[in-house]
Amino acid sequence: MNVALIILACVAWTVFLFFAIAFIARRLSPKLAPYADKGWEVHCRKCGWKHEALSLGIVRIHAYSRGKRILGKCPHCRKFRMLALERTGPRS
Numbered sequence: 485m486n487v488a489l490i491i492l493a494c495v496a497w498t499v500f501l502f503f504a505i506a507f508i509a510r511r512l513s514p515k516l517a518p519y520a521d522k523g524w525e526v527h528c529r530k531c532g533w534k535h536e537a538l539s540l541g542i543v544r545i546h547a548y549s550r551g552k553r554i555l556g557k558c559p560h561c562r563k564f565r566m567l568a569l570e571r572t573g574p575r576s
């Protein structure tokens with residue numbers, strides 16, 4: 485079997501898995517929202533925009549992160565950035 489074909493199959497499988505996980509997460513997040521921890525905030529480190537993570541559809545359940553970054557589009561500066569996901573409230 486050709487090496488290029490194997491590499492192409494691996495890339496296609498990775499892209500498929502990425503979109504499948506994104507699809508499942510988007511379907512599950514409203515159902516999991518009642519169990520989510522409140523007090524997480526998305527923060528743009530360039531312009532200072534902040535917003536509650538749960539209202540943006542980001543569900544965190546018993547999560548612990550230190551310095552977590554997520555790829556997203558900042559609605560204030562309208563650019564794709566690595567947005568900081570920070571805990572602002574107490575752990576529940």
Ligand SMILES: [Zn+2]
Nearest residue numbers: 528531558561
């Ligand atoms: Zn921004």
